[in-house]
Amino acid sequence: MHLRRFLSFLTILTLIAFGASIINAAETSKDKKKPKSIDSALIKEAEQLKKQLIQLNSELYKFEEDLLHPANTQLGVFLSISKDSSFVLDSIEIRLDDKLVTSYIYKENEISSLKNGGIQRLYLGSLADGRHKLTARFNGQGANNQYFRRKKALPFTKEQSAKFIQLVVTESKTNNEPLFKVKAW
Amino acid sequence: MIKFAHCSHTINVFRVITVVTCLIASPLSYSMPAELYEGMIQYELDRGNHFKALTLMDEVYQDTHRVDHITALKGFNVNSEIHEILKKIYAQEKNKNVTFSSKDYFQIGRLEYQLGRCKPALRAFKKLKNKLSQEEKQEWIFYRANCFIRLGSNKNAMQVLNDTVDGIWASHAYYNLGVSYDESSRNKSKALKAFKLAILLNKGKTLQEKALKNQINLSVGSVYLNAEKPDLSSNFFKKVYLDASIAPQALYLNGLAKLELNDFRAATQSWFSVKKYPLVNQSVAEALLAIPYAYERSGYISQALEAYLEASSSFETELKIISKVDSLLKKYGAAKILIEDNTIEGLEWFLAKDVVTNTMKATYFSYFMSNLEIYNAVELYSELKMLSESMQFWSSQLNVFSQSLKDKRATFTKKSKAFNSTKSQKKIVKITNRIKEIQSENTLSQAQMDRLQIIKLASSVSKLANRLAELKGTVTQGRGRLKSQFEMNKELMQRTQTSQQQLKVVTKKLDVQITRLVRDQLKILNIQMSANFERSEQGLVHVFQDIAESNKKQKNRLDGRYK
Numbered sequence: 001m002h003l004r005r006f007l008s009f010l011t012i013l014t015l016i017a018f019g020a021s022i023i024n025a026a027e028t029s030k031d032k033k034k035p036k037s038i039d040s041a042l043i044k045e046a047e048q049l050k051k052q053l054i055q056l057n058s059e060l061y062k063f064e065e066d067l068l069h070p071a072n073t074q075l076g077v078f079l080s081i082s083k084d085s086s087f088v089l090d091s092i093e094i095r096l097d098d099k100l101v102t103s104y105i106y107k108e109n110e111i112s113s114l115k116n117g118g119i120q121r122l123y124l125g126s127l128a129d130g131r132h133k134l135t136a137r138f139n140g141q142g143a144n145n146q147y148f149r150r151k152k153a154l155p156f157t158k159e160q161s162a163k164f165i166q167l168v169v170t171e172s173k174t175n176n177e178p179l180f181k182v183k184a185w
Numbered sequence: 186m187i188k189f190a191h192c193s194h195t196i197n198v199f200r201v202i203t204v205v206t207c208l209i210a211s212p213l214s215y216s217m218p219a220e221l222y223e224g225m226i227q228y229e230l231d232r233g234n235h236f237k238a239l240t241l242m243d244e245v246y247q248d249t250h251r252v253d254h255i256t257a258l259k260g261f262n263v264n265s266e267i268h269e270i271l272k273k274i275y276a277q278e279k280n281k282n283v284t285f286s287s288k289d290y291f292q293i294g295r296l297e298y299q300l301g302r303c304k305p306a307l308r309a310f311k312k313l314k315n316k317l318s319q320e321e322k323q324e325w326i327f328y329r330a331n332c333f334i335r336l337g338s339n340k341n342a343m344q345v346l347n348d349t350v351d352g353i354w355a356s357h358a359y360y361n362l363g364v365s366y367d368e369s370s371r372n373k374s375k376a377l378k379a380f381k382l383a384i385l386l387n388k389g390k391t392l393q394e395k396a397l398k399n400q401i402n403l404s405v406g407s408v409y410l411n412a413e414k415p416d417l418s419s420n421f422f423k424k425v426y427l428d429a430s431i432a433p434q435a436l437y438l439n440g441l442a443k444l445e446l447n448d449f450r451a452a453t454q455s456w457f458s459v460k461k462y463p464l465v466n467q468s469v470a471e472a473l474l475a476i477p478y479a480y481e482r483s484g485y486i487s488q489a490l491e492a493y494l495e496a497s498s499s500f501e502t503e504l505k506i507i508s509k510v511d512s513l514l515k516k517y518g519a520a521k522i523l524i525e526d527n528t529i530e531g532l533e534w535f536l537a538k539d540v541v542t543n544t545m546k547a548t549y550f551s552y553f554m555s556n557l558e559i560y561n562a563v564e565l566y567s568e569l570k571m572l573s574e575s576m577q578f579w580s581s582q583l584n585v586f587s588q589s590l591k592d593k594r595a596t597f598t599k600k601s602k603a604f605n606s607t608k609s610q611k612k613i614v615k616i617t618n619r620i621k622e623i624q625s626e627n628t629l630s631q632a633q634m635d636r637l638q639i640i641k642l643a644s645s646v647s648k649l650a651n652r653l654a655e656l657k658g659t660v661t662q663g664r665g666r667l668k669s670q671f672e673m674n675k676e677l678m679q680r681t682q683t684s685q686q687q688l689k690v691v692t693k694k695l696d697v698q699i700t701r702l703v704r705d706q707l708k709i710l711n712i713q714m715s716a717n718f719e720r721s722e723q724g725l726v727h728v729f730q731d732i733a734e735s736n737k738k739q740k741n742r743l744d745g746r747y748k
Contacts, residue, residue, distance in 0.1 A: 037558045038565075038698045046565055046691050049684075050263050053572050056680055058240040060579050063673055067586055071216055078221050113231035119224025164217055185218050 069126045074162035077102075077123040077134065081114040082170040086143040087178035089114075089169065094123050095135040101125060119166070127158050136167050136180070143176040152180045222246075226253065235260030236571070251277075252289045259296055262568065267300070287313045291321065294328060303332035323354035330358040334365045339375075351386045353394050359383035360401050373408050380405045399429040406438060415445035430551070433459050433468035440475060449483045463548040464503045465710060470717045473499060477724055486728060493725040500718035507711050510549060511704060519700040520692070523550050524563060525570075552710070553703050562699045566692065573688045576681050583678045590671055597667060606657050613650050620646065 069075075077094055081087070089111055093103040102123045114120060135153045142148050154165065164185035172179050226246065229238035230253060238257040247254045255270045274293065277283045285293075294309035310329050317325055326345055333342035342362050346355070363379035370376070380401055389398045406421035419442040425435035440455035456479070459472035477492035513522050523546070553559050620643045623629060629637070 038562050038695070038702070042691070042694055042698060043565070044265070046569060046695065047263050047265050049687055049691055050261065050568065050572065053576070053684055053688075054236070054239045054261075054263075056677075056684060057236075057575060057579075058243075060582075060677060060681075061240055063677060064582065064586075067589075067670060076217060076221070078224070080224060109232050110228075113228050116227070116231050117224065118228025118231050119221055120228050121221075121225055162216065164221060166221065185221070 065124070069124055071162045072160055073126040073128070075123070075125050075127040075158065076121060076162070076164045077136075078119050078164065078166045079114065079122050080117075080119045080166060080168050081111065082168065083115050083117070085115065085169055085171045085178065086176065087140055087148070087169055087171060088142075089138060089140040091139045092122065092167075093137040093139075095137075096123075096125070096127070097132055098135070122167075127163070129158050129160060131155065131157050134165055134182075136182075138169065138178075138180055140178075142178050143171070148178060150178070150180055152182060154182045154184070156184055223250075226250075230257060230260075233260065239263075252285070252292050255296060256292055259299060262565065267296070271296075285312075287317075291317070291325065295324070298328045298332060303335050307332050320352075323352045327354040327358045331361055334361055339365050339369065346382075351388070353387065353391070353397060356383045356387040356394070356397055356401075359386060360397065360404070363401075363404065367404075367408055373412055376408060377405065380408070395426065396429065399425045399431055399435070403431050403435050403438070406435065406442070410438060410442055410445070413445070415442035418442045419446075427458075433462040433466045433472070437468040437472045437475070440472060440479075444475075444479060444482075449479045453479045463552075464499060464714075465548055465552045467713065470500070470714070474717065474720055474724065477721075477728075481728060481731075486732065489728055490725065493721050493728065496721040497718060497725070500714055500721060504711065504714050504718065506545075507707060507714060511707050511711075514700055514704055514707070518696045519703045520566065520696040522546075523553065523703065524566060524699075553706055556702070556706055559699065559702050559706065562695065562702060566695050566699060569688055569692050569695065573685065573692065576685045576688065580678070580681050580685065583674055583681060586674050587671075587678070590667065590674060594667055594671075597663060601660050601663070604656075604660065606653065606660075609653055610650075613646060613653060616646050617643070617650070 065074075075096075079092065081089065089106050091103060091105045094101050104120075104122060110120070133153060133155045135151060138148065138150045138152070140148055152167070156163065156165065166183040166185065168181040168183060170179045170181060171177070222241075223246070226238050226241050229235075229241060235257045238253070239261060242250075242254060242257065251270050251274050255267050255274075258264070258267055258270075271293075274285075278285060290309045290312040294306045297303075297306035297309060307329060310325060310332075313325070326348065330342040330345045333339070333345060339362060342358075342365070346358055346362065359379050360383040363376045363383060366376035366379055367373060383401050384398065384405075387394050387398050387401070389395055402421045402424040406418040406425075409415070409418035409421065419439055422435045422439035422442065425432055429435070436455050436459045440452040440459075443449075443452035443455060453476055456472035456476045459469050462469045464470060464473075473492075473496040477489040477496065480486070480489035480492055510522075554563065620639060623639060624634075624643075629639075634640075
């Protein structure tokens, strides 16, 4: 009698274990039980609010940018990594006129996003017109696990409009060494 | 003698120009090169920061990159618009207005799959033209195979998987196929073959790979156990790691396999090791009830009685905890008790958190999260909390901006007052005239003229005159711009405050509903635990009955352990 009961439970367990994963690979831990659910009206209300807040956040970001870094004084520094680059960027330091303005330590998924065509805005600031120097220091590992610490400097002239500088990490086709390029927009 | 006192005045004029032009800059709508702007959105999308991606997307981007837009919307669980946008995408595709890349089709297929629509997903996946990367190919195979499984065609799924590559996606796909074969056929050989391929493709290095491997081993073991091959099943149950969430199931089932093999000692050992896991897991409860059963079958009656008593006591204690948790949920709500980090006096026994995952709160939290409805509701709650934090941040930022604008206004008024355009104009005219005089008087030799850079001076004064003319306009505009920034700041502040209020209301409503769901789930657990308690009590009665009904006199009947 007991054994039969155990075996019926075994079937339940098997079903639970099997059922979860077939829905989605990422949903293995979720159960199929559905006693009651959240009111659909509340879900709609929450979704509406989310949409409203996305819009508000967007306006807030633009307002902040407009206020703190108006177009005529704006300097933006961006980073991209070419898809075929085997350089694993650990961190980056950006200096403007020899003054550290930002630094960033990378996570694996961020490097992967950059290699997939993503561009990171590293720095956004305001700068007076005239001649300046931007220095970027790249720290990371190259193709043969060799540790790299490279500095790239770019003297540039800031005029009466926004200035955008893009740092590009690529790789030399001849010796697989990382190449650090600068593109001014 | 020539006076150059105007130089300092020139610098001052430029200073004013800089301050004023900073104020009158035109409003931005991410006025950067398209390549950088799109790259920024891609970066956020790719790393899963869907909220940031959505805030970056303007209307033009949303219309021109509809696939990105719906990806971000789905990622942030804003599902209401997705179907409409998908319709637009399909209309564009039909009318050949827009060319979609392979990446777009891959994304559309993935979205359709996530929305549970396999046929359109398969259609989209079929349109991929470019070569996929190794990782994308794995995903592509997984979605297609799973779609065929969902549509009831294991054969097509198998064909898709013939083109397989190794890795966790392929391993998952084979696992799901195995599950499907197991459910749809009495012949388990195909299921077992699929499971074995799933194991082969799984490297078992990352956390996900390990979790999947555990799951596959449990499933293979279960199939063998159901097929009355306990010896084989036990081999697979033993492969499940003890720190896995499914370890109690594996240990319990391993005990059952040993019981089938009449190895009561090994069965009891396996069930004993389940006792260290939380009792909310039904496998633990079953193991507690199975131990006395095994003792009874071995003839260890006294130990069976002790084990039943222990089980009863454990179930009784758990029932008390369930009742306490329920009263806490009723009093404080699920948010305070389960979701947020709180310290409520007197509730440390439940709210205590640690690096270990076997705290009381973690146990119950994991139990509730296994319910998909509760999981989704808690996810929504977390998203709203994140938005609330974002609003708090902006609220404080806007206060800072307000103060900064006040300072700017004061500086601007002061600087613009100091800047007398008529006076500056007169000075410029005066200097221009003087230069002209010098040039016409012929009192200076050419060498002296060169040394004094008269021509250069005349040119810079002329430039200054132009900039002064521009400045007059910008000073007037600057006031208006400052005013509009003040108004904008005020408006945004008001909207931020209103949103904070709305968020408070919605999160409160959501908390009430989550609490209801969680308490419902707790009721189920309570019923289950009561049933377990009754079973252990019945077990006790059953043993006593057996003793009473026994006609044979046996030595040491109550002390089997010394036999």
